[in-house]
Amino acid sequence: MTHPSSATPSSAAGGCPVGGTGAVALSGPGFHTEPQALYRRMRRDHGPVVPVELPGGVPAWLVIGYRELHQVTSDGELFPRDVSLWNQWENIPADWPLLPMVGTPMPSIYFTAGAEHRRHVDMVVPALEAADPFEIRQHCEQLADRLIDAVCTRGTADLVAEYAEPLPVLVLARLIGFPDEEGADIARVLKDLADGGPGAQKAYQRFGEHMHRLVAAKRERPGDDVTSRMLAHPEPFTDEEYALDLMAVTAAGHLTTADWIGSSTRLMLTEDQFADALPGGRHSVAEAMNEVLWEEGPTQILAGRWAARDARLGGRNIARGDMLLLGLGAANADPHIRQQVSSSVVRSGRGGNSAHLAFSHGEYRCPFPAQEIAETIARTGVEVLMDRLPDLELSVPATELVRRPSAFLRGTIALPVRFTPVRTTGDAL
Numbered sequence: 514m515t516h517p518s519s520a521t522p523s524s525a526a527g528g529c530p531v532g533g534t535g536a537v538a539l540s541g542p543g544f545h546t547e548p549q550a551l552y553r554r555m556r557r558d559h560g561p562v563v564p565v566e567l568p569g570g571v572p573a574w575l576v577i578g579y580r581e582l583h584q585v586t587s588d589g590e591l592f593p594r595d596v597s598l599w600n601q602w603e604n605i606p607a608d609w610p611l612l613p614m615v616g617t618p619m620p621s622i623y624f625t626a627g628a629e630h631r632r633h634v635d636m637v638v639p640a641l642e643a644a645d646p647f648e649i650r651q652h653c654e655q656l657a658d659r660l661i662d663a664v665c666t667r668g669t670a671d672l673v674a675e676y677a678e679p680l681p682v683l684v685l686a687r688l689i690g691f692p693d694e695e696g697a698d699i700a701r702v703l704k705d706l707a708d709g710g711p712g713a714q715k716a717y718q719r720f721g722e723h724m725h726r727l728v729a730a731k732r733e734r735p736g737d738d739v740t741s742r743m744l745a746h747p748e749p750f751t752d753e754e755y756a757l758d759l760m761a762v763t764a765a766g767h768l769t770t771a772d773w774i775g776s777s778t779r780l781m782l783t784e785d786q787f788a789d790a791l792p793g794g795r796h797s798v799a800e801a802m803n804e805v806l807w808e809e810g811p812t813q814i815l816a817g818r819w820a821a822r823d824a825r826l827g828g829r830n831i832a833r834g835d836m837l838l839l840g841l842g843a844a845n846a847d848p849h850i851r852q853q854v855s856s857s858v859v860r861s862g863r864g865g866n867s868a869h870l871a872f873s874h875g876e877y878r879c880p881f882p883a884q885e886i887a888e889t890i891a892r893t894g895v896e897v898l899m900d901r902l903p904d905l906e907l908s909v910p911a912t913e914l915v916r917r918p919s920a921f922l923r924g925t926i927a928l929p930v931r932f933t934p935v936r937t938t939g940d941a942l
């Protein structure tokens with residue numbers, strides 16, 4: 514089978530990202546509009562493990578088969594999330610656009626592998642797990658109300674910029690121990706980071722400074738928060754490691770949860786089957802959220818895993834050091850799993866619902882307590898919104914809603930809505 518580095522780039526075939534036999538360019542509007550159609554064609558033309566081409570002609574494998582993805586993520590020894598193994602480093606310029614996402618080796622939970630990764634997991638995950646779900650919900654209700662208060666007398670809003678994006682980062686900032694004023698600045702920092710461009714590097718620096726200050730403050734005066742619990746873990750870490758882990762937790766959680774809120778709200782505003790949640794139907798909120806994880810999970814493609822030695826996967830020869838991109842969104846739609854988990858069961862959220870790979874799988878998956886925190890923030894966020902603004906509707910046709918311009922993330926960049934203006938107390942004017 515063709516090694517990705519020797520596959521013909523599909524760009525040579527012009528426009529269409531999915532070529533007949535060559536590597537698939539992992540960019541283009543098809544990924545934003547109809548990614549599942551592209552995945553179907555990839556499956557037809559290439560099978561479950563697809564040779565792909567990243568910016569600058571960098572080769573990788575995209576794993577789109579459910580079974581193959583399960584196999585890769587279950588075997589952390591053969592396929593660790595260890596970017597230092599990559600056999601392409603000599604071809605990667607310092608300004609390679611995907612570098613911030615792929616990462617460089619650094620001592621944090623997200624960029625370590627093997628025993629070192631487990632050392633970080635043992636410190637970070639119990640600190641997340643000890644967060645009280647009732648308190649998380651309370652924080653979330655309070656912060657959601659505050660965000661709605663800022664727009665509710667206006668009768669219009671962009672639910673992404675003014676609600677779905679700030680809510681998770683404000684809640685996470687509280688959970689890790691920041692006062693609310695700093696939470697608001699961290700929301701701005703993360704926005705600048707996500708926007709990329711010249712401000713991004715400065716934003717990253719400010720992000721680190723916030724975390725270093727927090728570690729110093731909590732060392733001095735511990736509280737009931739994630740940072741204090743991390744510091745209380747018996748095994749010592751350096752301040753740099755604590756700060757990097759706090760950055761990893763915040764960065765991993767904020768946009769993903771924001772997109773979960775945005776996509777669930779979008780579904781409820783555009784699909785009849787979820788419309789009975791307006792106003793207030795709890796059942797449909799859970800259904801819409803579950804549907805999003807199966808059909809358009811916030812992390813569509815994840816970089817990644819790197820082969821620790823030569824291996825076979827899905828009929829392909831994977832060379833030592835090859836990068837494997839996890840096609841989480843594609844794997845969820847793999848006919849193999851969809852035949853087993855009937856669509857109605859998937860949609861109803863009963864049984865089989867935890868089989869999706871939206872949070873990945875195996876030793877590097879999104880930690881279970883983090884998944885629960887995401888679920889609490891997203892569910893509370895959508896419920897408070899529907900309770901406070903019960904006649905919410907889109908103010909543009911659904912066809913005009915635009916997705917994030919990325920093959921890796923799935924979310925809507927703006928959700929313009931209108932509603933009957935209400936007082937900040939929630940009463941109609």
Ligand code: HEM
Nearest residue numbers: 622623762765766769770773812872873877878879883887
């Ligand atoms: C809908 C929301 C979320 C989604 C879809 C999501 C998805 C993911 C995915 C796909 C990974 C990578 C797994 C891998 O490499 O196999 C991950 C890792 C991680 N996530 Fe989440 N996540 C979400 C929310 C959160 C939240 C709210 C937090 C924090 C409270 C969080 C913390 C983390 C951390 C710390 C890791 C690294 C785990 C490790 O390396 O051991 N995530 N997440």
